[in-house]
Amino acid sequence: MQMTLRWFGSDQDHVKLEQIRQIPGVQGVVGALYDVPVGEVWPKEKIKTLKDEVESAGLTLEVIESVNIHDDIKIGLASRDQYIENYKQTIRNLSEIGVKVICYNFMPIFDWLKTDLHFQLPDGSYTMKYEKAGIEKTPQEMVNEVLNKSNGVVLPGWEPERLAHVMELFEAYKDVNEEKLRENFKYFMSAIIDTCQECDVKMAIHPDDPPYSVFGLPRIVKNREDLDWLMTSVDNPYNGITFCTGSIGEDPANDVVAIVGEFAKRDRIPFAHIRNIKFLNQTDHFEAPHLSSEGSLDMHAVVKALYDNGFDGYIRPDHGRMIWGEEGRPGYGLYDRAIGASYLQGLWEAIVKQGKD
Ligand code: CS2
Numbered sequence: 001m002q003m004t005l006r007w008f009g010s011d012q013d014h015v016k017l018e019q020i021r022q023i024p025g026v027q028g029v030v031g032a033l034y035d036v037p038v039g040e041v042w043p044k045e046k047i048k049t050l051k052d053e054v055e056s057a058g059l060t061l062e063v064i065e066s067v068n069i070h071d072d073i074k075i076g077l078a079s080r081d082q083y084i085e086n087y088k089q090t091i092r093n094l095s096e097i098g099v100k101v102i103c104y105n106f107m108p109i110f111d112w113l114k115t116d117l118h119f120q121l122p123d124g125s126y127t128m129k130y131e132k133a134g135i136e137k138t139p140q141e142m143v144n145e146v147l148n149k150s151n152g153v154v155l156p157g158w159e160p161e162r163l164a165h166v167m168e169l170f171e172a173y174k175d176v177n178e179e180k181l182r183e184n185f186k187y188f189m190s191a192i193i194d195t196c197q198e199c200d201v202k203m204a205i206h207p208d209d210p211p212y213s214v215f216g217l218p219r220i221v222k223n224r225e226d227l228d229w230l231m232t233s234v235d236n237p238y239n240g241i242t243f244c245t246g247s248i249g250e251d252p253a254n255d256v257v258a259i260v261g262e263f264a265k266r267d268r269i270p271f272a273h274i275r276n277i278k279f280l281n282q283t284d285h286f287e288a289p290h291l292s293s294e295g296s297l298d299m300h301a302v303v304k305a306l307y308d309n310g311f312d313g314y315i316r317p318d319h320g321r322m323i324w325g326e327e328g329r330p331g332y333g334l335y336d337r338a339i340g341a342s343y344l345q346g347l348w349e350a351i352v353k354q355g356k357d
């Protein structure tokens with residue numbers, strides 16, 4: 001297991017590499033280039049500059065999150081072939097600097113969806129919340145409300161210029177149902193898998209957040225059956241999962257521990273996002289501190305299922321709260337994620353040592 005932390009680059013992230021370096025056990029960062037338009041090839045020089053910067057701070061850059069998928073690929077337009085060629089070149093370029101895993105998602109229009117980015121908990125900290133009532137409006141109204149509350153910070157997947165015309169995106173996806181989206185996934189994955197294998201770069205799909213349809217949009221990474229279909233459609237270890245407990249766990253019908261154990265055993269989890277959530281009722285939740293007792297998910301059972309099933313990939317604590325007065329990109333403060341990383345490593349150490357008794 002290798003512990004990592006997501007980092008948005010020196011010009012965008014208030015968290016410094018030097019600070020990440022001081023979190024015990026964190027060996028690497030999960031990074032990305034944020035100034036390359038979706039669909040274009042990531043230039044070698046830029047990737048190399050990022051890698052050099054990360055390495056000179058004593059950290060590794062072996063996981064990328066995300067190389068986003070162009071809408072034309074998800075919609076299945078004729079122009080997708082060129083975007084797929086570009087994606088393959090990006091994989092080759094990333095492999096040259098030692099990248100091993102690429103996290104991505106296959107969600108139409110929205111990346112993760114929360115309805116409140118500054119929800120205050122009784123202890124005074126801030127976290128993100130999802131309420132069904134918050135999406136019972138038009139997509140544009142919902143987008144405007146969430147963006148208004150983001151304090152000008154650009155959240156990944158929530159680029160204001162893209163979402164300013166969210167209804168046009170809905171129009172583009174009008175003929176894409178789940179079946180079509182699955183076909184388009186299979187087309188994409190079949191086209192890139194040989195390149196992944198040659199380059200030794202694993203693709204790791206992130207689950208849908210939330211893991212059910214919103215605004216009638218198709219979703220194909222919601223539960224065990226979906227993951228099984230995706231993994232079987234191109235049955236190759238380079239077609240893997242970013243197992244995000246907080247996303248899969250948002251549907252109370254999903255047995256997170258059983259699912260994580262199954263796919264770790266099948267050797268299809270190169271990367272895990274571990275976060276806790278707390279249900280307010282059947283449909284609403286907030287992102288809780290990582291500790292099991294603070295949320296609805298049993299983190300010990302999750303980590304044990306990974307360990308028991310031979311997981312040897314990368315982990316990062318996923319979203320954390322904003323604590324101790326920290327301000328910045330919601331979900332991605334330094335302090336709570338550092339606490340999360342330490343806690344998860346504590347669980348791991350205890351489980352490893354117990355296993356050896
Ligand atoms: C989110 C996503 O849950 C998460 O990790 O922050 O934005 C995630 O990075 C993407 O869905 C992965 O493509």
Ligand code: MN
Pocket residue numbers: 206244246247273318
């Ligand atoms: Mn995640």
